[in-house]
Amino acid sequence: MPQVYALAPLTSGGYWSFIALLAILVGLLTFIYFSTLPEISKIISFGLLLLTLFAFSWVFYKADDSKLIIGDDTLTLDVPFYAITLPLAEVKIKEIQRLDWQRDPDLKLESRHNGVGMAGYQLGWFKLSNKQKAFVAMSEEQNLVMIPTLRGYRIILSLQEPDRLLSR
Numbered sequence: 001m002p003q004v005y006a007l008a009p010l011t012s013g014g015y016w017s018f019i020a021l022l023a024i025l026v027g028l029l030t031f032i033y034f035s036t037l038p039e040i041s042k043i044i045s046f047g048l049l050l051l052t053l054f055a056f057s058w059v060f061y062k063a064d065d066s067k068l069i070i071g072d073d074t075l076t077l078d079v080p081f082y083a084i085t086l087p088l089a090e091v092k093i094k095e096i097q098r099l100d101w102q103r104d105p106d107l108k109l110e111s112r113h114n115g116v117g118m119a120g121y122q123l124g125w126f127k128l129s130n131k132q133k134a135f136v137a138m139s140e141e142q143n144l145v146m147i148p149t150l151r152g153y154r155i156i157l158s159l160q161e162p163d164r165l166l167s168r
Contacts, residue, residue, distance in 0.1 A: 005165050007066040007079070008139045008158040014120025018060040021118065025053040055081075059116060059123070066137060068157060068165070075147075077155065079137045082115070082124060084155070092148040098162055099144035106130035107146065107156070128154075 010018070032045050062080040069076040075091050077084040101108050108129045115124010115136070122138040133153040138144065143162045147155040159165060 002069050002071040003168065005068040005070070006160045007068065007137055008143055008160050009064040010139050011120050014063070014118075014139050017118040017120050018056065018063075021056055022053065022060070025049060025056065029053065063121060063123075063139065068159065070165075070168070077135075077137065077157070079123060082135070082137075084135065086149060086151070090150045092150065095148045096166065097146055098166065099146040099156060101141065101144075107134075107154075109134075109136060109156075 029046060029049050032042060032049065035042065037045065059080040066077075066079040069078060070088070073088050075084075075086045075088055099107060106129045109122065109126045110129050110131075111127045112122070113125045113127060113133075115126070116122070117124070120139060122136050124136065126134050126136050128134050134156050135153060136156045138156060138158045140158045143158050143160070145157050145159050145162045145165060147157070149155065
């Protein structure tokens, strides 16, 4: 029977970051709609911004519904745009641990290579201070869990109840 672990919901800073971003996108859409750009430029710009607005709205909506699912033989991370499923044989189960950046500064996020990075929400592929690659789904810096894999990267998550996973 699969065990489901909810990722930590957005903090107020994360909510405000998304709201500000969505408001800016709506403002840009309004500006383009009423601008005197050539028609083809207006259509393309409007379409691309509308697509961006829908994408970020979906990430905002799904951010609080993200979860880690550990089944009999798979680990699945259900997050917006980046769902990951790994065989449990490729996960170093015994090395799953809480992550404290005061204690492990070499595991701090250094740069984002593909994903969403905003105040209060980090999602996607990052390079760590120790130059390793990590997949990150983080809405807060407390309750972080690091899951090492045999694929050469780590998974860093902020969970609602990290001790529940660690006691497994």
